[in-house]
Amino acid sequence: MTDLISTEPATGAILWTGTSGDADAAVASAREAWPGWAALALVKRIEAVRRYANRIRAGTDELSELIARETGKPLWESRTEVESVIKKIDISVNAFADRTPQRQLPSAANMRAALRHKPHGVLAVLGPYNFPAHLPNGHIIPALIAGNTIVFKPSEKTPAVGQYLIDAFGKAGLPTGVVNILHGGPETGKQLTANDGLDGVLFTGSARTGIALNRQFASRPDKILALEMGGNNPIIAWDTDDIHSAAVLIVQSAFLSAGQRCSAASRLIVKDTLYDRLIQEVKRISDRLIIDDPFAKPAPFMGPVIDNETADGLTESFLALMSHGGKPIKHMARPIEGRPFLTPGIIDVTDLKERPDIELFGPILQVIQVHDFEEAITEANNTRYGLSSALLGGTAQHYEQYWSNSRAGIVNWNKMTVGASSEAPFGGIGLSGNHRPSAYYAADYCAYPVVSLESENIRASIGIGLKDEDAADQSEADPAK
16 A cells, blocks of 8 residues: 655656555565675675666666656756765775774784774664765665665655665665665654664754654664764854855855755854845845756756745744844745745844754755854854854954864865765764764774784783792692691
8 A cells, every 4th residue: 555655846746656664574684684795705895886886877867857856956966966876985985995994903922913893784774855865875885885784764755766776776786685675754764763673773864853863772882873963054254355255155055955955054144344245145146046946947056845844844934033033134935836946035133032043954044243253153153053164254363263163063164064075074063963974984883893812822821920839839738828
């Protein structure tokens, strides 16, 4: 019986239908396949994921169009996501060799000290809808290279892309059970993470779900838990003569992917003397953004958000900011009735006594005026999150001060808050993660280190703390002594 339906955000057309899977059966399948996969030579595992990359490469157009249809993001952006999926293989191979290699350690004479890494076993990968191929792929590939087997639950909002990835693994010839897909909603996800046959969970998604997982596994230190969560990310605009470039970086940081990036800028903190010129330019550029169907011509800057429920929530959030004293700079609107398209919303919240510290996962930018740089840093850190941040303008001394005091895992200067490199670690602090950064550092949570002291011969002696042999013999002969 069909209980899952995926529709295209831009059109409302049904794209995919399916049924929720059996979490216990998926874990059992991965558990059965694990010994053989883990025992396979590393070079063979790498060959297998390279075959998968070739399958994805051959289907670039097909997968790009599928991502665009299921998420609503522009086709040009979907193509960049597919490129990232393909590039992840070489990056993960290099990261495994760099982060989790076999090493000989310094040791005493006639002794060998070795460092090796072992896979955990069966890992669940919970994927998000905003990058339904790239982000779960970023967990799956390093986990497979390390020797783990996978149960992958894609977001219930993007099951078609998840199924495409799994089909590509099958066509690449990976053994049955090495990568398993589990379709379903939140209840299916709970059944999966509650299965004691898992050795860990690799999660990308909201802080709310991440916190629930953290609580669930609080008494299970034996299971690896990697949480990549959201952000309430600041971008500071300080002294600069290039107002246009600063405005472009702000618009890109806030509104790429319709604001549906965990690294998107949610808060613009701007020096009061820069405010009028900069905000005018940010609004001017935002007014020019093309918001349209993923396949429209000319190509849109952004498409819709994922669904009408999300669009409704974002619209209500903008109105709530207004009702609490926020001053609209650019009103958020729904340009196409019945579909989740949103125009960017920009609102000055300087006078709000209590600014909501939540992740507004969409095209809303909150603006805050400050007078001095210390106040800007304080405002940037005024969040429980700590993923991405940026400083635009200022001097090298300003950047050094900001870098030293910023509470974030990514701190940029004169660059966007979004678009992090997969060849660097990606992660944050606070409600943005649990100190298990992904991307290049994913290798760290996909295997654990094993240190060995080794010698081909048994040789041992006790050099201190022993009685003389004669005294020991006398003690044996006369117990009274």
